[in-house]
Amino acid sequence: MGFSCKQEEQTQLQKGPNIIYIMADDLTIQAISAYGGIYKDIAPTPNIDRIAEGGMLFHRMLCTNAICGPSRAAILTGDYSNVNGYYKNESGGKFDSSKWTFPQAFQKASYESALFGKWHLGSRPMGFDTFKYHNSVVQQGAYWDPVYNENGRDVKQRGYATNLTTGFALEWLDKQKNSARPFLMLLQYKAPHRPWRPDQKYEHLWDSIEMPYPKTFNDLYKGREETAGDTEMTMDYLTRGDLKFKTPDTLKGEEKIAWEFYGAGKEEIVQPEKMTYQEGRRWRYQKFIKDYLACVRSIDDNIGKLLDYLESTKRSENTIIILTSDQGFYLGEHGFFDKRFIYEESLTMPFLVKYPGHIKPGSQNGNIISNIDIAPTLMELANIKEDHKMQGRSFAQLLKGENPKSWKNEHYYHYYEFPFWHHVQPHFGIRTQRYTLAHFYYNMDKWELYDLQNDPEQIKNLVGNPAYKDVLVDLKKQLSLLQQKYDPNNDLDDYRRITEKNFGVISDKKENVYSRNYME
Incomplete structure (x- = not known):
């Protein structure tokens, strides 16, 4: 018996891999135990590590512009900021939703597509059959009781954002499990972005220990005084809000904001009374790093839920899972928090890919790859061909363990x-x-x-x-x-x-x- 046209289309679609693209905001390789580092035994990430163990871990996935919105735009379009038009967050406007993005190409190719979590580009997401993204504080979102835009309508949800976002994703996966069409899902967490608010069960996880300090924590910026040495992203610029000082109940509105924002200005040092400056600096780091890593712990828990679900429903074999971030982040290196510089900690993005039967488990890659290369790679893996030109280049060969001589040796x-x-x-x-x-x-x-x-x-x-x-x-x-x-x-x-x-x-x-x- 021959196939009908509809049956043939469904058979072809079933051959395409499902893709789950997980991106946490400001997640850095120093916080992932698969990469090693000083926190790997204190704050391990066993579920993120499962992706590395079952696939490939990349050491030199580099961002083109180390700041949230512009990096996301580069990933979506496969182009640098000067081409996609989104240069910066502050006074950068909104991402132009008329621009080509890889989710639109997947949708056009009859993939079912969904976005859950953080979008943070100002404009409406395009290329998704369904979406539910953070839509408070101009798409920055909240850790607790967040507002999401669900297919054009704002809804307030009760609970912790990392858990909620994963719940939306699992619910959607369950609803479409009998579909003949492959899917593309973007699962994008707000965490561990500032102000680093852990789930309640992890708020005091490491109270009894002192976290280790990076080698360059006491960097004096010799020979770099006007660049690295003249920033407002050192431990001196953490605010009352960052450090979880209790806001007086009598303060409201802008007075409340100003009180919590204290510490971001020069010489506004926030620390408990009677501490010396150096004691306060270490205290601020300890509070910051413990809250940051506690937020990562919740991400790891939820990735575990996702991986378990895929395995229990026997969908993991034909599903590509990617774990990444919009850029790296400083965890006290050079005395910093945040990102922005070309220096390694912010330039380097975590990037782990699992694709059973196609990527050798436990493999690693040291090639220089740019975040603009992600879009063309996903297109090739899904066998989606379009005439649209991108500045990025597919690294699908690298995933196979091949290393073409023509691969680039530099990153701009x-x-x-x-x-x-x-x-x-x-x-x-x-x-x-x-x-x-x-x-x-x-x-x-x-x-x-x-x-x-x-x-x-x-x-x-x-x-x-x-x-x-x-x-x-x-x-x-x-x-x-x-x-x-x-x-x-x-x-x-x-x-x-x-x-x-x-x-x-x-x-x-x-x-x-x-x-x-x-x-x-």
Whole structure:
């Protein structure tokens, strides 16, 4: 008996893999035990590690612009900020929803598509049959009792956001388990983004211990005083809200916001009375890191629920599972929290992929890959062919364990936002297997060069070191070629105008800006 057209279409669709793309906000490799590090035994992530054990762990997945919205836009479009038009969060406007994104291509190819959790691009998500995304505080979302936009309608949910978002995803998976169509699901957690509010059961998880400190916690920024040494993302800039000081019940509205925001300004040091400065600095780190890792613990729990569900319903064999973040994050390295710099901790994204029968379990990859390469890779894995051109390139061959000679050996980076938030100078640069070169250009002309083989912590700026004169010349040439390839139409004055331009949606009141970005 022959197949009908409809049966043939369904048979073809069944051959395509399901894809679950999990992205946590500000999750970093230092917080994932599969990557090792100083927290692996104290705060392990056994369920995230299951993805690495069953698939491939990437060591050099690098973001193009280490800040939430622009990195998400780069992942969705396969293009740099200068092409997709979304450069920055602060005064960056909204992501242009008319732009091509890979979920739209999957939807067009008859995949069932869904988004749950954090969108954080300002505009309406496109390419999804169903969505339920955080829609309070301009899509930043809240940890507790959050408001979601469910297919165009705001609904308030009771509970903890990480648990709720996973629940929505599992409910949707259960409803479509008998569908003949493959699915694409984006499961995107708010956690562990600032203000790092753990689930109640984990609020005091590590009260009895002192967390270890990164090697560079006491970095003095020698040779980098005007760049790394002149930011507002050190332990000195954690606020009362970050550090969970109890807000007086008498404060309301903007007074309440201002009280909780105290600590973000210069010389507004928040710490218990009678502590010395150094004691307070360590105290602030301990509070921050324990809350951050407690938020990660809930993510790991929920990924465990998802993996267990897929295994129990026998759907894991034809499902690609990806775990990543929008960029890396500092957990006290260089005395920092947050991201933004080209330095390793914020440049490097966690990236783990499991695809049974296609990716060797327990494998690892050290190639340089860019977040713009994710979209074309997903398209190839799903065998979706379109004429749309992207700056990114598929790394599907790398997933198979192959290593083509033509694969790139360098990565181009560009960060634009200044002075809000955190006062990080705009800069662009190149990362090769061994070196990082950065040019800070907005109101200065500073170059930084790091030899990652001899200085993996990036403490010694080698610009001016005669032993690296030829290396510097060569890297500048390579950087120029990358700019010609990815961003050929701009010069330094154009870049400065982008930093200064208000693309829309900005508050003139500092406390309201803070509320939009950080507070629940």
